[in-house]
């Protein structure tokens with residue numbers, strides 16, 4: 001199969017490299033010439049474990065190319081994926097589909113022969129219909145089928161997720177398109193990843209329903225954590241106790257500072273817009289969005305409480321800035337509102353993140369970026385773990401205590417055991433667990 005991947009961001013680059021690894025001939029297209037140039041020189045525009053090796057081996061094998069020339073890549077392809085961004089539209093939270101529609105117009109102009117055009121971007125129900133309309137409006141003579149194929153990969157484990165998905169969802173009722181999609185994903189099918197064929201609108205809704213459900217699960221356990229703190233229970237044990245029930249499942253039941261990232265916040269908002277437009281209110285998702293929004297700044301109050309309200313003029317050290325470990329993605333990271341709220345309280349913030357500091361500079365101001373966890377902790381009155389990078393799981397408490405102004409640890413990811421931290425003489429605050437000092 002010859003594949004054109006339009007948009008070489010997290011999803012486009014990972015999907016393109018994986019399709020090439022399956023043996024397809026892939027051209028990744030992006031309008032960002034700088035990105036394409038650095039990819040051509042073997043430099044990855046994002047941090048994703050294993051990606052650089054996967055890209056370079058497939059480039060060497062001649063199966064993966066990068067270009068800014070969309071027309072050529074599309075004209076040669078059997079399958080054209082749209083993997084451009086669909087951020088929240090400023091003002092109303094609806095998905096901004098301008099990149100998708102623009103790509104559809106450019107693709108239409110370049111189509112040659114029967115081609116499947118696939119939306120891999122997360123798009124609201126009915127977007128496939130509009131993409132199809134745009135394509136036929138631009139090129140009434142063309143032969144194409146528009147398919148919805150939402151992507152479920154997680155940043156930080158993207159290659160593993162793409163190659164071993166729980167399922168592949170393909171929305172089309174066109175028989176030729178179905179054949180081409182089966183061929184594209186055949187290596188996975190052989191690995192027994194189920195392919196779920198549905199109609200296009202159903203496929204589009206599956207993606208939003210999945211993300212809204214996961215966001216709900218996280219938010220649910222976060223509220224249970226708040227209750228656990230009030231009643232003297234341990235949310236970790238509660239999560240284990242309910243997660244062992246197969247009907248519930250253990251995943252996405254880790255209490256923390258609230259979800260962030262490039263998907264859940266914008267996708268829940270976009271789903272709410274769709275529900276309002278169709279007069280089918282989603283009250284649960286509305287509550288999830290509101291609760292999660294309030295939670296991030298509330299985490300700064302937790303820090304303040306651990307310092308008995310004495311935050312003004314104090315130095316606070318923040319460990320972990322990205323929205324989760326193993327990525328450099330800072331989009332909607334909880335660290336951003338937490339840092340801003342601490343600064344609003346008068347704190348001076350020092351921060352360290354293994355991969356995200358360059359990105360973070362665009363999102364937070366007046367932060368001192370440090371070289372490692374201990375440099376970050378120097379002179380701090382509190383150390384706050386916001387993102388659970390592996391290297392923060394075995395901190396040297398004796399060393400921390402030496403460099404810190406006061407031994408206070410606020411662990412927003414519950415990566416330590418309260419007794420263990422207390423034994424080192426730290427004041428320890430975590431999420432939804434009894435306090436130990």
Ligand SMILES: NC(=O)c1ccc[n+]([C@@H]2O[C@H](COP(=O)([O-])OP(=O)(O)OC[C@H]3O[C@@H](n4cnc5c(N)ncnc54)[C@H](O)[C@@H]3O)[C@@H](O)[C@H]2O)c1
Nearest residue numbers: 007008009010011030031032084085086099103121122151
């Ligand atoms: N990031 C994730 O973990 C994830 C997971 C599942 C689904 N998604 C969805 O996938 C889509 C892409 O997300 P992302 O995080 O990869 O976005 P991204 O912002 O990292 O990348 C999008 C890329 O598309 C390029 N682009 C935009 N318009 C273009 C055009 N007309 N021609 C060529 N290139 C163009 C941009 O320059 C950019 O490099 C979104 O809809 C997102 O919701 C993302």
